[in-house]
Amino acid sequence: MLLTVDVGNTQTVLGLFVPGDGPAGSGTELLHTWRVATVSSRTADELALQLAELLGMHGLKVATAVSGVAVASVVPRLRSALREMTDSWYQVPTVIVEPGVRTGMPILYDNPREVGADRIADAVAAFERYGGPTIVVDFGTATTFEVVSARGEYLGGVILPGVEISMEALFARAALLPRVELVEPASVLAKSTVESVQAGAIYGFAAQVDGICRRLKAEVGPATVVATGGLAGLIGPVSEAVDHHEPWLTLDGLRLIFGRNRPG
Secondary structure (H helix, E strand, O other): OEEEEEEOOOEEEEEEEEOOOOHHHOOOEEEEEEEEEOOOOOOHHHHHHHHHHHHHOOOOOHHHHOOEEEEEEOOHHHHHHHHHHHHHHHOOOEEEOOOOOOOOOOEOOOOHHHOOHHHHHHHHHHHHHHOOOEEEEEEOOEEEEEEEOOOOOEEEEEEEEOHHHHHHHHHHHOOOOOOOOOOOOOOOOOOOHHHHHHHHHHHHHHHHHHHHHHHHHHHHOOOEEEEEEOOHHHHHHHOOOOOEEOOOHHHHHHHHHHHHOOOO
8 A cells, every 4th residue: 555644844744545557556545644743853663553553443563554655754864764764664665755756746846846836746646636727725834826828837935824823823922811622602793702713714814815816817727726624624614715625725725746756
């Protein structure tokens, strides 16, 4: 099976694809997913132990379950540790999304090396599923927007502070505001401080998404908007711009990129 690993600044998401009709045995069905905290100081051995424990929860062993690994990491230290882990412990075909890896998508950035591996994986998966023009909104540590043309070219995007770090900044600077659970309130017109904060977070970030998508569409024309990332299920449903919610889009992009870089 193919193990896909998306290392973000805050969380790491892993997925296991079963063998199927995907290119070069990359699999097509996502069997298991896990979401863990990103700890940049972890060593290759610690990462191997963590993965063995996650697989063990489902009665699987690394030696028999993992036949390939695909990695996207925005944390350079962990990218190196994962490379060392696969070399030392697994010795299976491994694709790490970085300059020189075939993605099947032209990157029309001024400096293509600046584009995060997760952003490329998102764009590849979204175009494979919906064609283009497509806009991907990824709710991670940062909220990112990726724009793909009708011809499957990565045109660029937008980066802004993510939902959780924006809320952390608010609570740190406003002493009287309580920390609240991020859930949709009964109404945008709130009657309590807790619901006021919730309304501002949920509807405010949704309006942010709607506004940026509107401006992007003014430049590229009508486009399908796909939401992914940890908070996509919360913000996406109240956004007027989002057409589809794909929680594991990045993992699917890694699956596709793995297939494009393996023989056969």
